Amino acid sequence: MDKPERLVTTLRPWLIVLASRQRRLWLGALLMALTLFSALGLLAVSGWFITATGLTGLLFAAGIAATLDVYVPGGAIRLFAVTRTASRYLERLYNHDTVLRLLADLRTRLFSVLAGLDSHALASRRASDWLNRLTADIDTLDSLYLRLLAPPAVALLAGAILSGVTALFVPLAGGFLAGVLLLGWLWLTLGQARLGMAASRRHVDELEALRGSVMETLQGLAELDAYGALAHQQRSLDRLEAHLHHSQRRLGRWVALGNALQAWLVGTATLGTLWLAARAFEAGSISGAVMVMLPMAVMAMNEAFAALPAAFTWFGATRGAAERLNGLTEQRIEQRTEKSPAPTAVTPDTPPENARTLRLEGVGVRYPGAFQPALDGLSLSLAPGERLAVEGASGSGKSTLAALLGRQLSPSQGIITLGNTALEAWSDAELRRRVVVLTQQTELLDDSLAANLRLANAEADDTTLWQALEQVSLAEWARELPQGLDTRVGEGGRQLSGGQARRVALARLYLCDPDLVVLDEPFSGVDMSTAQALSQALHRWLSGRTVVYLVHKADTDAAPPGITHTLTLRDGQPHSE
Structure with a gap:
């Protein structure tokens, strides 16, 4: 040419x-x-x-x-x-x-x-x-x-x-x-x-x-x-x-x-x-x-x-x-082109009835230039309503797993199915509606508290927002703000403490109606008593949903309740407990 x-x-x-x-x-x-x-x-x-x-x-x-x-x-x-x-x-x-x-x-x-x-x-x-x-x-x-x-x-x-x-x-x-x-x-x-x-x-x-x-x-x-x-x-x-x-x-x-x-x-x-x-x-x-x-x-x-x-x-x-x-x-x-082939085509008009069944078969992720894979040979299966705690030290592959489930990352090998349909076959709109991922990094915009909450549900009215804040023990604090829900949180949420920002992120969960919930260290930056209160409220809201917790240790006082399975990751390798 x-x-x-x-x-x-x-x-x-x-x-x-x-x-x-x-x-x-x-x-x-x-x-x-x-x-x-x-x-x-x-x-x-x-x-x-x-x-x-x-x-x-x-x-x-x-x-x-x-x-x-x-x-x-x-x-x-x-x-x-x-x-x-x-x-x-x-x-x-x-x-x-x-x-x-x-x-x-x-x-x-x-x-x-x-x-x-x-x-x-x-x-x-x-x-x-x-x-x-x-x-x-x-x-x-x-x-x-x-x-x-x-x-x-x-x-x-x-x-x-x-x-x-x-x-x-x-x-x-x-x-x-x-x-x-x-x-x-x-x-x-x-x-x-x-x-x-x-x-x-x-x-x-x-x-x-x-x-x-x-x-x-x-x-x-x-x-x-x-x-x-x-x-x-x-x-x-x-x-x-x-x-x-x-x-x-x-x-x-x-x-x-x-x-x-x-x-x-x-x-x-x-x-x-x-x-x-x-x-x-x-x-x-x-x-x-x-x-x-x-x-x-x-x-x-x-x-x-x-x-x-x-x-x-x-x-x-x-x-x-x-x-x-x-x-x-x-x-x-x-x-x-590198993503796994999808056996079933899904459009927004024909989505599966639910996304509460999750299956990973031989999933691995290797980053280019890395000495070892971030994940290798991971297989697991969750039925509707089951809760899995994935524990491991920093760098063990937990965040990589969260990125996979949110389709922010594609597996180098293996297949992920959600609701008996390949994850890659889901339309973006349906996947974002059915799956929510709470990452370790709390993303807040330089806008009002209400606008940051409505990122999860643009149609939510003020009453619904106050109910969500009540679930994370922030309603009383928010009522004392100069402009209430209209108070700006600052760039990156810098007007809030780390714990408050984390609870705002948790409040956004209550504005969604997902089938699969992935929570990466949901109570990080929150004191023990508040974490226990949040854990109980979250337990009630998660009833009937399929949940994947990503934590350092699952057997602590602040461990999420209702866990049905535990999986330990070490250097990307799964070890069932």
Whole structure:
């Protein structure tokens, strides 16, 4: 596959996203063209009018009778001036609104891709890398329409029309203008893109590395200072910054070269057109006013070509961003193909009656590059209403099992069935409704207490929310808050203590009606007396549901009641008790 085909393949997914708003894109390009053609008309008519006025004055001075209609060209000048100003304002307003809509579309598409990745794929990159994908890479792609598609297309169209109009008056000048503008357009697009491709792609990679290193430095500042490694880390940051500045300087030089060539191009086209028009004037083929009008119109092409050098010099950044985001899509596709085949197809219209029967047969998980599997040969079976306690030390595989049951992770081997149907065959909507997983990490948003509770049930009214808080002994505390349920919990729930945040997460369980419940250390961060009270309330709510507890030890005072089976994990290996 040659390079143009590879480029089209890289950009095709994102061009398809743009095509979803093609009516807005066409209208935005039309406004851009209207602005440019108004500028061309303004300079051309102004040049003609000034020259015609001067020639008429000379004729009057020589005693020769002459007439000149000043109203039509004067009106045209006003029309072009007003149109250019109005269309420029509307174009900027409309196109930037379009770009914001496109950014929302692009981020929505990326979020849908990320939602399909399992926990291992998400953990394979740093948080700063994902942030870079969602912000810098997506922001880079917004130039696809506003800088890389519409402006060169409008410039090429304007050059063709201007050359055609010039050819009507002076055919040789029209041909010369078409050749010069076409060659210039090719260099300012393809040539500048070629020059800056490697440097602009490298610049984005270096910027991502610098952002990640800065975030890691800030997060580990205390440890770096304590171990005397802060100076070494600073030198590493300085090296990254130096590489980044080097790339920026190189790209700046290429942009400056493009700007110089663009100015030289339009200047050459203007002078050439003026010379050929002057020869035509000497031959009596055109009037003096037309002779001035043609090169004046060519000068307006500065506006058409001015933005091209910088946009296409940085084209490599856009291409690199598209390739990285495409890699996420490919990773999701590969993940799907590696999943166990589903014997039964399930859609939201035909779900099983319940998801209270759970079976794992020879399930194993091995992370790429790991010395040993996280889980190996795990088999278990739970009937409706049974409760399994999976105990083991940190790193024994409990969290991996929770990720498997929530389908956040795919098994490397073996089969998981839920409700006598392969887990992979369940639709996302049905699985999220039938299975709830309480992980060790409590996820709270910087929103109200009510909004965080309604993540589990968007239709829950305030009475239901208060009942859920009552179940976890938080109702009295919540009533004393300044705004009750409308009180914000802060970013990550930082306005709450660890125990309160954990109980808010538990309260969300009471707003669901699942069949299978997976609880990973449900009472962590909660004192013993509160844990025992929560355990009894949870025991009543879990009646009839299938439950998997993930705990360090199942035979403690705070152990969940009603356990029917116990399984011990050691280094990913199951040991039945």
